[in-house]
Amino acid sequence: MELELSNEDAAFRDEVRAFIAGNYPSEMRVPNSETDLSKEQSLLWHKVLHKKGWVAPLWPKEYGGPGWSLTQRFIWERETTRAGTLPPLAFSVTMVGPVIYTFGTAAQKEKFLPRILSGDDWWCQGYSEPGAGSDLASVRTKAVRDGDHYVVNGHKTWTTLAQHADWIFCLVRTDPSAKAQAGISFLLIDMKTPGVTVRPIITIDGSHEVNDVFLENVRVPVENLVGEENKGWTYAKFLLGNERTSMAGIGRSTRYLERLKSIVKSEIDDEDPAAAQFELDIAKVELDLLALEATELRIVSQMSRGIEPGAAASLFKIRGTEIFQRIANLTHAAIGNDGLALREQPASPNRFMPGPEYGHTATEKFLNSRKLSIYGGSNEIQRNIIAKAVLGL
CATH class of the missing domain: 1.20.140.10 (Butyryl-CoA Dehydrogenase, subunit A, domain 3)
Structure with a gap:
């Protein structure tokens, strides 16, 4: 089944097909598994797309997106999945990037967005916890304000490719007395911060794809809070809507x-x-x-x-x-x-x-x-x- 395309969109589809055929790195086709690629190999296609200006199809042009129409975005999604290309870093480009440019401060946009586009920062997602998977509102990782920092303690699990990550975006509980969804905040944490520990989880297929992430007295600057304190549930739903549509x-x-x-x-x-x-x-x-x-x-x-x-x-x-x-x-x-x-x-x-x-x-x-x-x-x-x-x- 094909979408009926205008001449302009058909030409764009042909351009996409030719670009993939001529530029997709051969190293990523063998073994063509995200869990078997090194961090450097995983970034090869991301960097090719960044150079082309195509790494973030959904982003507004003002933040570095290509300025495509909805139909062109659909064509891109269709052609890349049919060709079997691994997507750019999803947790970076598809998830945290839109949250930052939609709800973040000017300083956060300036600091994080260019490095997301370039692939210089690899992000992972700190949502699920033991006892808080689908019931995400039950997160227990705490962030307590201490001057210009939050002190974070908790345990995130099933954290995909955290072994490669430079940053993690986390749902943390900042108001334990509030109703479940009302007391959660959205915090950006540097994985190199003292107190962050990553422990591999080897899955049943033998791959190292997911991890436990332990946060022990991790000091996070208050400037890394996205949006308002205790409004993180709103940002989390926004992010998950983008993830599920894809x-x-x-x-x-x-x-x-x-x-x-x-x-x-x-x-x-x-x-x-x-x-x-x-x-x-x-x-x-x-x-x-x-x-x-x-x-x-x-x-x-x-x-x-x-x-x-x-x-x-x-x-x-x-x-x-x-x-x-x-x-x-x-x-x-x-x-x-x-x-x-x-x-x-x-x-x-x-x-x-x-x-x-x-x-x-x-x-x-x-x-x-x-x-x-x-x-x-x-x-x-x-x-x-x-x-x-x-x-x-």
Whole structure:
């Protein structure tokens, strides 16, 4: 399914395709896994896009964005995900950057925004805690005012790629006597500050993607508070809205669906009774993907007329992540006994795993995709949002 484009937008699409083909670093295609790349490798594409002026498609031009129309932003998202490029640093560009230029002080914008664009600062997200994941309002990390500083104590967990981060944006409790959402602030913390400790969490697929971050008497200048004290919940919701809208993942799911078709064709004989069931399951997930794509195109059209997406962000998050999980499940089933292999025991006879074209084995992708329906606000929570905002329940 394609968006009907004007001549100008079609020319832009062709320019994007040519730019990706000619400039995407080969080092990032092998193994093409964010968790297997070094910090330096992860920044290669980011720096190419910064030089081009395309690193922050959603940012206003006054802060360093390219000044694209909504349709051009959509084209960029579609083409990069279809091409399988790793995005620029999402926690930096997509998340904390918009919070800073929307709610931050002039000094914060001047200090942080240029370094986010250049990739000189790598940010991670300090939201989740033990006992405060989807129920984010239950955060217990405390920030106590002490003169010109806050003294921060607490424990953040599932902190993605914190081992590379220069800064962390944190939700901290500044008023323990207030109602849950009312007593939270949004604080920017230098990871080099004494008292910040990062401890790896090795996930079930064998990768080091997430971490525990411990904050022990960490002194943070008051000037690093974004917006007003105790108003952090407003900024957190703003950030999560941006994150969830980008989770439809149409291009990524389309790419992995084509891979699944190739694997089924290669691994399962047409005479095998399982072949018909795979064909049926693939057809079902492909129809659901097309329906989600049609919904995305409709929302883009509405947004171009100034209509906010509303609860569509939650819809995209639910359907997009569940569709990708189904594709990962089917792929894992299709490779049969080869699915027993992990990166420690690669199944060399199977050209699909690990293979430079795909990076992770299908098993690792299957295991890693379990997280998709949890992070960014669990899908159960997103259903509650839809029930309240759309159905009035």
